[in-house]
Amino acid sequence: MFAPIQAEFACALLDPDRPVPQGLRAYTSQRPTRRFAVYRNNVVAGLVNALRAKFPATMRIVGDDFFAAMARVFVMTRPPRTRILHTYGDDLGDFIEEFAPAAELPYLADVARLEAVRTRAYHAADAESLPAAAFSAVDPHTIGSLRVTLHPSLGIVRSRHPVVTIWMMNAGEVEFGPVNENEREDALVLRPGMQVAVRKLPAGGAAFLLALASGATLAEAASCAATDDPDFDLTANLAGMILSGAMTACTPAEGSMP
Amino acid sequence: MQNDLSMMRRVTSLPQAAGIGFKPQHFDDLLATDQPIGFIEVHAENYMGAGGPPHAMLSALHERFALSVHGVAMSIGSMQPLDRDHLACLKILCDRHQPESVSEHLAWSSHGDVYLNDLLPLPYTEETLEQVIAHVDQVQTALDREILLENPSTYLQFADSTIPEAQFLSEIARRTGCGLLLDVNNVFVQARNHGTSPEGYLSDFPLARVKQIHLAGHDVQSDETGAPLLIDAHGSPVAAAVWRLYERVITVTGPLPTLIEWDNDVPDFATLADEARAAGRILARAPQRQAASHVRPDPG
Numbered sequence: 001m002f003a004p005i006q007a008e009f010a011c012a013l014l015d016p017d018r019p020v021p022q023g024l025r026a027y028t029s030q031r032p033t034r035r036f037a038v039y040r041n042n043v044v045a046g047l048v049n050a051l052r053a054k055f056p057a058t059m060r061i062v063g064d065d066f067f068a069a070m071a072r073v074f075v076m077t078r079p080p081r082t083r084i085l086h087t088y089g090d091d092l093g094d095f096i097e098e099f100a101p102a103a104e105l106p107y108l109a110d111v112a113r114l115e116a117v118r119t120r121a122y123h124a125a126d127a128e129s130l131p132a133a134a135f136s137a138v139d140p141h142t143i144g145s146l147r148v149t150l151h152p153s154l155g156i157v158r159s160r161h162p163v164v165t166i167w168m169m170n171a172g173e174v175e176f177g178p179v180n181e182n183e184r185e186d187a188l189v190l191r192p193g194m195q196v197a198v199r200k201l202p203a204g205g206a207a208f209l210l211a212l213a214s215g216a217t218l219a220e221a222a223s224c225a226a227t228d229d230p231d232f233d234l235t236a237n238l239a240g241m242i243l244s245g246a247m248t249a250c251t252p253a254e255g256s257m258p
Numbered sequence: 259m260q261n262d263l264s265m266m267r268r269v270t271s272l273p274q275a276a277g278i279g280f281k282p283q284h285f286d287d288l289l290a291t292d293q294p295i296g297f298i299e300v301h302a303e304n305y306m307g308a309g310g311p312p313h314a315m316l317s318a319l320h321e322r323f324a325l326s327v328h329g330v331a332m333s334i335g336s337m338q339p340l341d342r343d344h345l346a347c348l349k350i351l352c353d354r355h356q357p358e359s360v361s362e363h364l365a366w367s368s369h370g371d372v373y374l375n376d377l378l379p380l381p382y383t384e385e386t387l388e389q390v391i392a393h394v395d396q397v398q399t400a401l402d403r404e405i406l407l408e409n410p411s412t413y414l415q416f417a418d419s420t421i422p423e424a425q426f427l428s429e430i431a432r433r434t435g436c437g438l439l440l441d442v443n444n445v446f447v448q449a450r451n452h453g454t455s456p457e458g459y460l461s462d463f464p465l466a467r468v469k470q471i472h473l474a475g476h477d478v479q480s481d482e483t484g485a486p487l488l489i490d491a492h493g494s495p496v497a498a499a500v501w502r503l504y505e506r507v508i509t510v511t512g513p514l515p516t517l518i519e520w521d522n523d524v525p526d527f528a529t530l531a532d533e534a535r536a537a538g539r540i541l542a543r544a545p546q547r548q549a550a551s552h553v554r555p556d557p558g
Contacts, residue, residue, distance in 0.1 A: 002386055002418070003337040009378065010369030023381075024414050027453040028483040035414040035451075035481055038489060042376040050375070080373040083331035083344050084306045088373075123307025126314075152308070194311050 012036070013043045014076055047075040050085045054119050055092060057170035058112045061105065070099060086123055090116045107161035107181060114167050114187050117155035118198065121191040124153035129192045129245030135238075138250075144219030145253035148212055151246055153191035156206050160184055164200040173198075192245030202240065204232025209246070217253055268403035270359040270437055270469045272297050272324050272515035274541065276534040279328075279519045285315050287527035289322065294535045297324035297358065299517050303331050305355075306347045316355055326359040326470065326517065327351060331373060334393045334407070335366035335380040345400050352401055359470060359515070361406035361439045362397065364390065364427060381416030382426040394434040406437040406469055411444035411476075411490035413451055423448070424462035431467040438464065441472035442504045443496065443519075447488040456503055465511050473504060473537060474519035493522035496533060501540070508544040516541060 005023045012018040026032040048071040052059055059067040074095050080088040093113035096102050102109075129151060138146065157163060162185045168174040186206035188199045201209070207228035211221035218238075225232040241247055275296025280288070288298070298319055305312050305327075316325070329348060332340065352360060365377035380386050398405055409427055421429075431438055440463065449456040475494030481487045496504075496518070508514065518533040 002381055002383070002416075005416070005418075006337050006366065006380070007369065010372070010374060013374060013376075013378075014372075023417050025417050026414050026451075026481065026485075028481055028485040032414045033482060035487060038413045038487070039376060039378060043374050046375045080375065081371050083341065083368065083373045084303050084347070085373075085375065086304065086307065121310075123310050123312065126309035153310070191310060194314060 009039075013040055014079055016040065044072060044075055047080065047085075047088070048072055051075075051089050051092065054086065054089055055112055055115045057115055057167050058092075058096075058108060060170040061108060061111060061166070062102070066101075070096070070102065073099070086119055090120070092116065107159070107163060107166055110157060110159040110161055110163040111167050111170070114157045114159075114163055114189070114198065117157055117187075117189045118196050121153040121155055121189045121196045124151075124191060127152050127248045130242070130247045130249060132242045134250065135242060142252065144217060144222070146218050146250045147215060147253065148218070148247045149249040149251075150209065150213050151190060151192060151248050153189070153196070154209070154213075154246055155189040156201070156209055157187040157189070158206050159186065163187055164198060167198060188244070188246070190244055190246055197244070199244065202233065202236060204229035205237050205240070208232065208237055209241075266402075267398065267435075270404055270406060272326060272358045272470060274513035274515055276537040276541065277323070277326065277515060277517045278530050278534055279517065279521060280315075280319065281524050282311070282315060283524070284527045284530070285319070288319060294531055294538050295323060297326055297515060297517075299326035299328050299359075299519075302327045302329040302348055302351055302360075305351055313354070320355060320357075324359075324515075325355060325357040326361065326515075327355070327357040329360070329362045330377065331367050331375075332362045332393075332397065333366045333368040334362055334390055334397070335364060335378070335386070336368060336393075337386075337389055338369070340393055340396055341368070345397065348397075349400055352403070359406060360401060360403060361408055361470065363408045363410060364423075364430075365410045377410055379410060379412040379414065379416070381418040382421040382423060383418055384420070387421065387426060387429060391430055391433050394430060394436050398434065398436060404435065404437055406439040407431070408439040408441050408472065409444050409448075409463075411441070411447040411451075411488075413487065413489075415452060422462060424459055424464070428462075428464040428467070431464055437469035438467045439470045439472060440465070440468045440507065440514075441474070442507060443472065443474045443476055443500050444490060446497070446500050446503055447476050447490050450486050450488045453485070457506070460503070460507060465507065468507075468511060468514060471504065471507070471514050471516040472519055473500060473516060473533075474521075476500075491522060492519050495529075496536075501536070504537075505540050505543075508540055511544075512546050513541045513544045 008021040020036045051071045093109040096109040162179050162183045164185045164187045169176045186201040188201045204225035208221050208225035211224040222234045273296035277297035280298040445456045473496045474492045477489040477491040479487045516537045
């Protein structure tokens, strides 16, 4: 019966304190510890490398050694529940928030969240963005009742830290410079074509987009956004959404929308 | 009616040329000039997202090169049921890109809902044979096509094993109608690791079932007794001994689609192309196999 050996094998891979499973052998030894260690190392090192590839800016902030040590703990405690590794580590940000050795970098969790959202955008469904001309025909008096469909790649990260600026510096997109760790930034991640773009959202922009994503009309979403941040500017936000290709469809409220 | 059904099933149709494992950083190189390459191979799981650059690149490359989709996560050697969602994802990928070949491994890589991301070994017994045959059947039925099953590189063995690996693979191929993917580096690695001879393994291997070859580099370590322990690392050039073994195989089989795998410390494209050229030279010297119907003319 292989099933119980397989179960023991699987558990021992992720737990270095467990003994080498019974029933294994090598021509050189009845207790192939070093050989079993190859599998242990393959599993952990392979998953750590997958996280390295997905979180390059997070790694740059803490350095390769710290990142590898942190990723090993993540791998051991949260092994993949997916066979599609580009979705593995979507919860690394939540893990970092609880990871005591990283406590002195309060923005690190949000940088990891931003990188996970970037990978999601990279693999998201393709869709044509709505051209600006689609809005020129809309009656200004009824525009508030429109509902929009956001691009499938669109993702938002809200942060109590300057997450976009820190990510850009560590992704090599801007020069390193002084940052105020307590300055809030919300990130918009979008891939209207083949390039994933990361932008800093204007005041209330995140609340506006999140409301639209949950099915609110433009007027309802604008009201949410103004509550979130009194500096919210509807015209500027709409223009930004159109220019960045954030929407794929708009539907009048009178239609058959629920 | 089983014969009729299996005849309708799509079969593997890669060109009898060298190919390389595709890495996104080589996309422009691949499309830039004439390449010594007849096909590319990708890991299925890297293309299971909904869209974006991965699929766009694959579509563009497939216009020029044949495509092999190589799965690493089906866990065909697991005693647990196959993951139906994962099988459905593979089906979607195959429907979308219509690859010339689909392959998987004689190994397991998951347990419960945990994905272990490595090709793990199994004992070769009547029990595991029936399980693997059922899984290969299930995959081929779901995809409505022949798949190729790859021989593994292993670092240890099971006390319970009763069937030699080559015979185990032969029986799977005979019972399921699947083809085999012969990884010559894996043959070399497992023979060294188990104190046996790669030539002996190959003499028992059902070479007539082989529809694709893999070549890759390995690392050399040792176990606690000082015996050689070769690691299938895919991070270096193909070893000279593996090239020689490959040439012996091709001399018997005639030309076969031959993939250069290089997944870690990936080199520049020119280095990969040189490895592909080396395989191409051996393919060009090989005697033609009589049964082969679409063999390229021998440039020599």
